[in-house]
Amino acid sequence: MYSTRRTKRRGASALAATATALALALAGCGADSDTAPPDGDPSADRSLTIAVQSGPNSLDPAQLIDGQQTFVWSGVLDTLLARDPETGELIPNAAERWEYNEDGTLLTLTLRDGMTFSDGTPVDADAVVASMERTRETPGPVQSKYSQVTDVTAVDPSTVEVHFDSFDPTFLSNIALGAGAIGHPDTLDDERTATDPVGSGPFELDVANTVPDNTYVLKKREDYWNADAIPVSTFTVRVMPDPTAQLNALQAGEIDAGTVQQRMLGQLDESAFTLSQIEANVVFVLEILDRAGETWPALGDVRVRQALNYAIDREAFVEGLLGGLGSPTVQIFNPQGEVYDPALEELYEYDPERGRELVEEAGYVGESFEIPSTFLSTAFEPTISQAFSDVGLNLEWVSVPPQQVQSAHMSGDYGLSFQVAGFNSDPSDAFSHFVPGGFSNPQNHSDPTLDELFGVINTTVDYEDAIPTYREVNAYAVEQAFEVPIAFGGTTWAARDGITYSTVGGLPPTIRAFGFE
Structure with missing residues (x-):
């Protein structure tokens, strides 16, 4: 878009x-x-x-962070797969072919011939296995992407097998990112790897x-x-x-x-x-972390969560705070993807009176919540606080230093968190937002309907066959107001x-x- x-x-x-x-x-x-x-x-x-x-935190394959840091590390380190910049589809890269077995517990990667590291050493199956196994065993930001991998083996110089304890719908998209980075097997543990790796890129x-x-x-x-x-x-x-x-x-x-x-x-x-715009590459979202209402019972009530969705004037947010560059939304999925549903945007039109009615019906008028105040939220805090007040709720912003933003979000000390979330793939975004332990669900909320839907997703190896179920996840999450998406944000380039x-x-x-x- x-x-x-x-x-x-x-x-x-x-x-x-x-x-x-x-x-x-x-x-x-x-x-x-x-x-x-x-x-x-x-x-x-x-x-x-x-x-x-910001510069890369590290060039070590086990410590890579995706996002803008990718410009540096992807120049030095190749990934197994890539994403087509025009369509977003997964495409071959270091691996020219890939295939799952019937139940998705075995992924076979066929490497292309003729690849070398910068020192002339072949990029072969042994090198890929060494990189993947080290990343799987090394604590860091990439390790969790291998949580369902049980073993990685080299069948021959150009064939790698990845074994899983169960099908991981996010794995293919992850190996087009840092989880698929290939490091030099003989130097991976050298000190230079963090700052000057012998690369495959x-x-x-x-x-x-x-x-x-x-x-x-x-x-x-x-x-x-x-x-x-x-x-x-x-x-x-x-x-x-x-x-x-x-x-x-x-x-x-x-x-x-x-x-x-x-x-x-x-x-x-x-x-x-030449001025150019990309209209949607992040979503501004008020994360509801305590969806079960264990510490803040009001957040466990769907009426209160829906009230918060009615409370936000999304059009004014886009025009006043984003300068018109973006679009209102009630969904967290990329509008360029397969899961996003334009029909859902008709829900939660700005209606603070309806929101107050729901809060009164639920019996939580005057309830107060604490939320981290971070560099992400500062510009938006007055608008969000007013929205809470408009439906009869109170919000207290607690200052959090930049180095503690993520830990505050994950800590369990807060029922809410304001985030600017970048898109990954539709499967990765679904798991991140709605599966227990995902970044947007750190308090491990579970729901029988979501459990059933993800049960289908986890046994559907062909993504095309799973798309209708992902759409059901999206519709149900919007209906239940598990989050308060506000707007898609974009960027303008001048070249x-x-x-x-x-x-x-x-x-x-x-x-x-x-x-x-």
Whole structure:
């Protein structure tokens, strides 16, 4: 779901670009950085610099974090599968074929021939097994993605078998992300792996010109198996968390493109840039954590949860707080996916009077709740507090430092949490929001209807066959108001000199999404 509009620069057409959810900025090294030589490799003399809000926490395959950090680590480490930036579908990458057995407890991956690490060592089944087994056994952000894996074995140099205790509907999409990253088997446990791994990806890290948490310089590997798909010879990732600094750099010609906040768009000379929008790559959501009402009984009452959904003026939220860049929603699923249902948007039209009636009927008028106040919520807190007040409830924001945002959400100390959730795949999002232990359900709420629906999903190996059940999960979750989705949020890009960025909202950002005039 994206839109573009074309502008002109020096009389030439600029190509439309789409945008990611994350703050980025593109830059060439000089005015002609995006101009290909007349003959030979079009990427040979082309450089590209992007800006992200934060640098990678680690380049160790067992410690990778998805999202904007993917730009760096996916340059150095290949993944087994990938996602098509135009459609979002899973596509071959290091694994050119994959197949499950009938009950989904055995996944066979067939690796492509001719892959090597940057030191020339073959990327073979033993290397993949070493990476996957180490990630499965190593505490970190990726380990949980292997929770149902019991064993990984190499059948022959090009065939890997992954064994499960039961079918995991999220596994394929996970190995297109950090869970599928391939590290060098002989150096995985070396100290250098966290900062300068021997990689399987399209670039090598230029350590001499890299400053951790500031600038990451990647040099293209000409021996990479898919080198023709890499449009630049040098890829630089700069850490620039300040959106004003990015805008200033864009206007000064120091970078070629970047994300621009809606309120800043008026400062741009639109004759010099192509402005592009991606309308939905995150969802702003008030998470109801204590859905069983164990500590806050009111939240266990569906009438109170529904009241909160009636209390939010989603249209005003989008226009007033998101600058019009986004759309109201009562769902957490990506509107570009297979599970999202436009008909559900008719529920919970703004009606605080109806919300107050439900709270009164449930007997919880005057009930008060504590909620973490974080860098994610600060700008939205007055609006959310007023919505609670409008239906007869009270909200107290408790300040939480940035380093404790996730732990506060998971702690069980709060019944509610405000989040800006990025999209993954529909299966992953379903499990994250509604299965016990998922990020949005850390207090392990269970429900007989959801249990039955996920029972069907967990025994349906073909995703296409499972889509109707995922839609039932979505409809039931909206009806029961297990969460208070508010709006889909988007991003605007400004790009110059024919650089384009094209992707589906919510997909992992990688170098392959960029194009050049």
